Amino acid sequence: MDHHIVPVELQKAYRLLNHGPTVLVSASHEGVENVMSAAWSCALDFAPPKVTLVLDKATATRPLVEKSGYFVLQVPNMAQLQLTYDVGHTSANDTPDKLAKAGVRLFRVEGYEVPLVAGSSAWLICKVLPEPRNEQVYDLFIGEVVAAYADDRVFQNGHWAFEKADPRWRSLHYIAGGNFYAIGEAVVADTNKT
Amino acid sequence: MDHHIVPVELQKAYRLLNHGPTVLVSASHEGVENVMSAAWSCALDFAPPKVTLVLDKATATRPLVEKSGYFVLQVPNMAQLQLTYDVGHTSANDTPDKLAKAGVRLFRVEGYEVPLVAGSSAWLICKVLPEPRNEQVYDLFIGEVVAAYADDRVFQNGHWAFEKADPRWRSLHYIAGGNFYAIGEAVVADTNKT
Structure with a gap:
């Protein structure tokens, strides 16, 4: 690693x-690996940390998550702009070599089967907390974060350091039609006012 | 308006x-109005548009949402940095004049009782889709967006225009301890590659 x-x-x-x-979002089951992008993922709880993730029924990643019970959320960066778009706009159902075409390299950490995407800024390994109604009605999955990692060139001492790191590390915030915003400048509120 | x-x-x-x-997040019930900030809100569906929102049981806003069945998500901006921090770090349970202290001005649009926060960049009026298990176990609320508005100085023709607008309109992305990032530069992926 x-x-x-x-x-x-x-x-x-x-x-x-x-x-x-x-x-x-990465997942694997019985030797099949996949990665997709998702704008609709969010923190849900602090301790134990939980997240929400919307996984459409048409995605090839969803059955891997359902069968393995695990997924990884990784925070991509400017250097992965095209990769992030590409894995969100091709499906392994139509393009079996989607990951190779998008230049995705995978690695693993000890203790987990689920693959991680190399070059990302952060990784959250999540275990699905099964909620069948949410999954069926809303395509909404809940995961408990069981392990988390970050690249120390952009996340230091428990804090993002976008403002100090090379711009290639800025996170991506998708809108539509290939249009993203990179995260911008640090701004600080007065915490003593209230 | x-x-x-x-x-x-x-x-x-x-x-x-x-x-x-x-x-x-704004809500009201029987003349009581409140506003809080939330980092844990996310889109859930396109059509009809739905959103998720995490509302802790300790917040004074939650019972207003539960009783009225409505909430508004507004996208605040740099000009509202201190306001956004302040309404997230004081509770109307302890500070009854919280909104006045934070400088919140409310207005309404025709057809809805729920109040909107003036000076924001966008507003999504949401009707709660009751999901008692999510609300109790995860503090997770699902809302259907029944009306949406934006300020045309920063959202034009269905797109954010952060890169063209005055920096005061940049959206805020909270981390912790009063530290936010403003949204940054527009970046575009090649949509013809895949």
């Missing part, structure tokens, strides 16, 4: 998603 | 939240 990839304390894992980045 | 506030087609309402901004 890249020596820049460091564990994130679980009680601070929510911070990896708190600013609303578009994420990459 | 301010002449800059224009309706957003419901099928494009998801775009107002797609980039993951921190939101202001």
Whole structure:
């Protein structure tokens, strides 16, 4: 594993998603691996940390999540702009070599079968908390974060450091039609006023 | 109503939240009004548009949402940085004049009882789709967006225009401890590659 990839304390894992980045979702089952992008993912709880994720029934990733009970949310960055768009706009159902075409490289961490996308800024390994009604009616999955990692070039001492890191590390925030915004400048509210 | 506030087609309402901004949540019941901030809100569906929102049981806003069946998500901006922090870090349970102290001005649109926060960049009026298990177990509320509006100085022709608008209109993305990021530069993926 890249020596820049460091564990994130679980009680601070929510911070990896708190600013609303578009994420990459990875999963695998019986040797089949897939990655897709998702703008509709969100923190749900602090401790134990939980997340929500919308997974359309048409995606090839969803059955991998359902069968394995695990998914990974990774926070992609500017250097992964085209990759993030590409894995969100091709399906392994139509393009079996989708991951190779998009330039996705996968790796694993000890203790988990689920693959992680190399080059991302952060990774949250999530175990599905089965909620059949949410999954069927709303395509909404709930996961408990069981492990979290970040690249220490952009996440340091429990905080994002976008303002200090190279711009290639900025997170991506999707709108539509290939149009994203990168995360911008740090701004601080007066915490003593109230 | 301010002449800059224009309706957003419901099928494009998801775009107002797609980039993951921190939101202001407003609600009212029997003359009691409240506003809080929330980082954990997310789009859930396109048509009809739906959203998720995490509302802790300790908030004073939650019972207003439960009793009235409505809430508004508004997308605040840099000009509302301190307001956004303040309404997220004081509770009307302890500080009855919280809204006045934070400088919140409310207005209404025809057809709805629920109040909107003036000066925001966008507004999504949401009707609660009751899901008692989600609400009790996860503090997770699902709303259908029944009306949406945006300020035409920052949202034009169905698209955010952060890169063209004055920086005061940039959306806010909360991390922790008073630290936010403003949304940054527009970046575009090649949509013809795949």
